[in-house]
Amino acid sequence: xxxxxxxxxxxxxxxxxxxxxxxxxxxxxxxxxxxxxxxxxxxxxxxxxxxxxxxxxxxxxxxxxxxxxxxxxxxxxxxxxxxxxxxxxxxxxxxxxxxxxxxxxxxxxxxxxxxxxxxxxxxxxxxxxxxxxxxxxxxxxxxxxxxxxxxxxxxxxxxxxxxxxxxxxxxxxxxxxxxxxxxxxxxxxxxxxxxxxxxxxxxxxxxxxxxxxxxxxxxxxxxxxxxxxxxxxxxxxxxxxxxxxxxxxxxxxxxxx
Ligand SMILES: Nc1ncnc2c1ncn2[C@@H]1O[C@H](COP(=O)(O)OP(=O)(O)OP(=O)(O)O)[C@@H](O)[C@H]1O
Ligand SMILES: [Mg+2]
Numbered sequence: 001x002x003x004x005x006x007x008x009x010x011x012x013x014x015x016x017x018x019x020x021x022x023x024x025x026x027x028x029x030x031x032x033x034x035x036x037x038x039x040x041x042x043x044x045x046x047x048x049x050x051x052x053x054x055x056x057x058x059x060x061x062x063x064x065x066x067x068x069x070x071x072x073x074x075x076x077x078x079x080x081x082x083x084x085x086x087x088x089x090x091x092x093x094x095x096x097x098x099x100x101x102x103x104x105x106x107x108x109x110x111x112x113x114x115x116x117x118x119x120x121x122x123x124x125x126x127x128x129x130x131x132x133x134x135x136x137x138x139x140x141x142x143x144x145x146x147x148x149x150x151x152x153x154x155x156x157x158x159x160x161x162x163x164x165x166x167x168x169x170x171x172x173x174x175x176x177x178x179x180x181x182x183x184x185x186x187x188x189x190x191x192x193x194x195x196x197x198x199x200x201x202x203x204x205x206x207x208x209x210x211x212x213x214x215x216x217x218x219x220x221x222x223x224x225x226x227x228x229x230x231x232x233x234x235x236x237x238x239x240x241x242x243x244x245x246x247x248x249x250x251x252x253x254x255x256x257x
Contacts, residue, residue: 015077015093015171015203016042017063022072024058024227032058033069034227040172040205045198047214047235048207050224051247056207057099059224060174063205064096065089076172090120095170097161099177105150109141109160112149116167123169132167139163139193155186162193173197175206179213191217215239223247 017040024033032055040046050056061067063074065086074082081089103112113135117128136145139159149160158178165173175194179187191213198204208214214221215235223231223238225247231238238244 016040017172017203017205018073018075018078019059019063020073020075022059022062022074023070024055024062024067025070031070032227033062036072036227036229038222038229040203043198043201043203044220045195045204045218046206047218047221048205048224049209049211049214049221054224055227056224057176060096060176060205060207063172064094064174087120090168090170093169093171094174095120095165095168095172096174097165097176097178099180101157101161103149103157103160103164105148107149108145109147109149109152109163110136110145112160112164113145113167116164117169120168131169135163135166138196139166154181155189158182158186158190159193162190162197166197170202172203172205175204175208177207177209179208179210184210184213187213211239 019036019038022033022036023031025031036055036059048056048059058067062069065081065084065088069082072082073080076092076094081092084092104115107115110132113132114128117123117131118125123131132145136142139162141159141163149157152160162175162178178194179190182190187210194204194206195217206214206218218235220233221231221235221238222229223244230247231241231244
């Protein structure tokens with residue numbers, strides 16, 4: 001058992017992520033990630049989009065360590081972490097949310113965050129409690145930490161999923177459809193929160209189907225199609241490329257483009 005820490009880990013704004021030549025198949029089936037290489041700079045807020053089944057969540061699993069790639073490497077600051085278990089990667093600053101929320105429904109909001117802070121954040125009880133109070137404030141749960149997670153409306157459940165990931169003290173945060181199912185106004189609130197987190201030094205990679213929310217929040221978008229990166233760049237330019245219009249949006253390329 002490793003020693004607990006007495007202070008809240010600050011995000012390390014110098015963490016770069018390099019995903020190199022990753023392939024992945026499930027149980028010997030077809031490749032769902034095909035020689036995928038992606039570099040994310042320290043402090044970036046990167047959006048990821050792509051059709052259903054294009055491999056977005058699988059990529060997160062490979063980065064966060066829930067899944068082993070069939071080949072390829074995942075490096076943080078040049079250190080190869082491909083063989084580290086997910087728990088170890090969480091302790092080393094990789095946090096994630098899940099497409100299907102993973103919170104403990106019968107526990108309070110506060111307790112949910114405490115679990116994350118003590119486990120992945122590796123904090124003593126006092127430091128974890130302090131950290132959790134800080135995150136409750138930042139994520140809109142001031143005075144509401146006692147609420148049962150299972151009773152929260154959808155927007156708060158999404159906030160909780162984000163707060164749980166923050167409780168682990170991430171330097172690199174992976175968000176998997178954190179705004180899925182929300183109204184435009186609610187999704188915009190989540191986008192504001194994500195931008196705040198990013199401005200505090202956390203590198204963010206954000207998968208979302210709500211393209212207009214994503215394009216207004218991020219500085220770069222990567223588009224996945226059938227396990228490959230089919231476009232990568234400034235959001236509006238990227239969305240306008242014929243490959244994206246044709247493959248992702250199912251639109252015919254504009255003959256005048
Ligand atoms: N546990 C699994 N076992 C077998 N195949 C899987 C598993 N998880 C995902 N797949 C398959 O891998 C491919 C990529 O799935 P993935 O969930 O990564 O896509 P996605 O881009 O996140 O899709 P969505 O937008 O629907 O969330 C799909 O064909 C999917 O059916
Ligand atoms: Mg997915």
